[in-house]
Amino acid sequence: MENGNKQFMEAINLLIEINQCRAEGYNCIADEIDGPTMKHLFSRMAETSWECRQELDAELRRLGGTKDTVSKPTMYLPWQDLKSMDINNNKKLVFTSSVYCDHVVRMAYEDALKKAEESRLSNKELIARHYFMIKDDMDKVANLKKAFIS
DSSP states (O other): OOHHHHHHHHHHHHHHHHHHHHHHHHHHHHHHOOSHHHHHHHHHHHHHHHHHHHHHHHHHHHTTOOOOOOOTTTSOOTHHHHHTSOGGGOHHHHHHHHHHHHHHHHHHHHHHHHHHHHOSSOOHHHHHHHHHHHHHHHHHHHHHHHHHOO
16 A cells, blocks of 8 residues: 555544544533533534544545554543533533634544545545535534633
């Protein structure tokens, strides 16, 4: 496998891991947070990541790759912090952490898009579509943060 293809497969594996952790973290928030608007937002964000993860799994299989576990010490997963927060008593921190977490996702997708350019295997459209889905989630969090926290 040429170097560009190998790096693209590694990027897909990283995105699979990130989306798994993102979905779990946001599901945890949705389960615990008060208020139907916020519950819906965080549930929807988790659904976005479940959808992205499933499509990335399928793409990895299509390319003949295998799912590799990304070493968590190598990649800090900030959603672990979200799962342990006192969510209802510190909504400002939840929103701030969500923005940071999704910034991590955005950077990983931007890196994958660069690697897709270098790979003969790439499905750049899939990666770009996911990137814009995550970005849309980020915009919704930013807008809700403004509405709930003055």
